Amino acid sequence: MHSAVNLNELVAAIGDAIIVSDANGAITLWNPAAERIFGFSENEALGHSLDLIIPERLRQRHWDGYHQTMKTGETRYAFDVLRVPAVHKDGSALSIAFTVALLHSPQGALTAIVAVIRDETKRWAEERDLRKRVAELEAKLSEMEGKGLRP
Structure with a gap:
């Protein structure tokens, strides 16, 4: 109906x-x-x-x-x-x-x-913060690998 x-x-x-x-x-x-x-x-x-x-x-x-x-x-x-x-x-x-x-x-x-x-202001800010955090973690991982360390 x-x-x-x-x-x-x-x-x-x-x-x-x-x-x-x-x-x-x-x-x-x-x-x-x-x-x-x-x-x-x-x-x-x-x-x-x-x-x-x-x-x-x-x-x-x-x-x-x-x-x-x-x-x-x-x-x-x-x-x-x-x-x-x-x-x-x-x-x-x-x-x-x-x-x-x-x-x-x-x-x-x-x-x-x-x-x-x-x-989408809040969602965009959260995504930006997550991208920043991922980049920081990738940089740390790369640094550890460069020193021959394993995560």
């Missing part, structure tokens, strides 16, 4: 950020998870540029890709996860992973891009 789903309720309840931006990159939807992840309230985000959450050094690359997607109607991130840095309202760095979906008008024109975003 199929039951109706209230899409507004779903968008509000989901744990990942859902952000919709129009053809010019202005934010038109900002769910509670986006507020939690990025620190901007819905009122602070709506109508503003995605530059709110994009590190300055990456903005040109972002906008080049964004405008290319709007022009061609194609994105490789519909299924491939994109992992990039982002910025919290307080200026702290975030590591996010997201996919995008393209929204079209009834006539088929591309009108908006939806990003479904997960905060």
Whole structure:
């Protein structure tokens, strides 16, 4: 049996950020998870540029890709996860992973891009620490082997 789903309720309840931006990159939807992840309230985000959450050094690359997607109607991130840095309202760095979906008008024109975003800052930091620890252990092992010692 199929039951109706209230899409507004779903968008509000989901744990990942859902952000919709129009053809010019202005934010038109900002769910509670986006507020939690990025620190901007819905009122602070709506109508503003995605530059709110994009590190300055990456903005040109972002906008080049964004405008290319709007022009061609194609994105490789519909299924491939994109992992990039982002910025919290307080200026702290975030590591996010997201996919995008393209929204079209009834006539088929591309009108908006939806990003479904997960905060991976903690996981990324844990992985970085593990990589560092593995490198340290490999260096110690190499040093021991160089001295003819066995671990």
